[in-house]
Amino acid sequence: MDKIIENLKAKEETLWINPKNAKVNNDEFSKDDIEDARARLDRFAPLLEELFPASRKQRGILESPLVATYELQNKLEKYYATPLFGKLWFKLDSHLPISGSIKARGGIYEVLKHTEDLLIKANLLSLNDNYKKIANDEIKQYLSNFQVAVGSTGNLGLSIGIMSAKLGFKASVHMSSDAREWKKAMLRSYGVNVVEYDSDYSVAVAQGRKEAQNDSNCYFVDDENSKSLFLGYAVAARRLAGQLKSFDIKVDSKNPLFVYLPCGVGGGPGGVAYGLKQEFGEHVHCFFAEPTHSPCMLLGMHTGKHDKISVFDIGLDNKTAADGLAVGRASSLVGKVMDGMLEGIYTISDDEMYRLLYLANKCEGLRLEPSALAGAKGVVHINKLYDSKALENATHIAWITGGSMVPDEEMDKYIQTGKELM
Incomplete structure (x- = not known):
């Protein structure tokens, strides 16, 4: 009997430690690839500053x-009745400009890369130009001949749809049944074509991909396989290294770094984890966090089947309040890249995410969506897994993936749900 599979079937919260973890990076991508992505985002900063006032406080650099x-942290010690060694931090991708989630990294980056490729090919842009020129009417008119499409549970759709529409593209977002109504309404307010499905994420992606194949002017952002998305996320690691340095936080053998990343299809957490391994090597320990109803990455990596197995295959329903994580089948790219790099994966129930959402609001004044809190329980698991002496100087970072765009009325319901569950 496979105890891990039995636990997943029973929807029990489960911690899985990766037996293949070699604490080293693989060579799927290089530091040069990540640096190329960072430089491209820098080139586009003047344009983002022009198009999105919310990005001006950081001069168009999208960082959280x-x-x-x-x-x-003190409250969690009492709630879980266990001492928590090391110091807990939140990385607030929930507050990224433009689309208010981690998807602003990879999604926006891929649209920008596609834009650059098109305009350079048409001799409308060179690498030495001020990219603010892309906002002019001539270029917007040219880009209106092209379409960008994506399949999404919500947050990726927001970043792709908003960015594409602002640049002048026709934009289509194929939304799964898990997507929140307010996200659909926000996309439509930007002029994005929202296509709704009664099925889950995989169907939305498949239909979006099919539409793009039938239109040579349609570019499909493939969340299940995209290397561009992955590299956009990976840039976050270099930026985080700078933030840690600004706080005089060391990362070495005596000062380990633990990072807990909510995981849906895997592109966002996979890209960030890959970049972190490039920055910190064996001194960073990355864990993914998934809903008990949608543990696609854990299932794929544990069985070695990756995208060849779905949570439906073990009787799960892929229905979760963590809409951004409601994915039944993992990325074909990310699981294999993470095989020798990821420390582990744990699952968390919807009720627990709501409780943590409530505590984060009560203790820190943060207003976050349920999926964003999946990483917040990682510090508890690791304190039970590691010797306390090894964690005395540890830095724990829960990657908070979304929330700032949630309408107040919806957010108040989230917080009230968490309060009642407490």
Whole structure:
């Protein structure tokens, strides 16, 4: 009997430690690839500054705050009745400009890369230009001849749809049944074509891909396989290294770094984890967090079948309040890249995400969506897994993936749900 599979079938919260983890990076991508992505984002900064006022405080650089969570860590010790060694921080991708989630990294990056490729090919742009020129009417008119499509549970669709529409592209977002109504409404307010499905994420992606194949002017952002998305996420690691340095936080053998990343199809957490391994090598320990109803990455990596197995195959329903993580089949790219690099994966129930959402609001004043809190329980698992002496100087970072765009009325419901569950 496979105890891990039995636990997943029973929807029990499960911690899986990767037996293949060699604590080293693989060579799927290089530091040069990540640096190329970073440089491209820098080139586009003047344009983003022009198009999105919310990005002006950072001069068009899309980056999020790193904040200490002292009060919450103390509360978690009491709530879980266990001492938590090391210091817990939140990386607030929930507060990224433009689309308010981690998807602003990979999704926006891929649209920008596609835009650059098209305009350079048409002799409308060179690498030495000020990219602010892309906002002019001539270029927007040219881009209106092209379409960008994506399949999404919500947040990726927001980043792709908003960015594409602002640049002048026709944009189509194929939304799964898990997508929140407010996300669909926001996309439509930007003029994005929202195509709704009664089925899950995989069907939305398949239909989006099919549409693109039938139109030579349609570019499909493939969340299941995209290397561009992956590299956009990976840039976050270099930026985080700078933030840690600004706080005089060391990362070495005596000062380990633990990072907990909510995981849907895997592109976002996979890209960030890959970049972190490039930056910190064996001194960073990355864990993914998935809903108990949608543990596609854990299932794929544990069985070695990756995208060849679905949560439906073991009787799960892929239905979760963590809409951004409601994915039944893992990325064919990410699981294989992570095979020798990822420390482990744990699952978390919807109720627990709501409780943590409530505690984060009560202790730190943060307003976050349920999926964003999946990483917040990682510090508890690791304190039970590692010797306390090994964690005395540890830095724990829960990657908070979304929430700032959630309408107040919806957010108040989230917080009330968490309060009632407490």
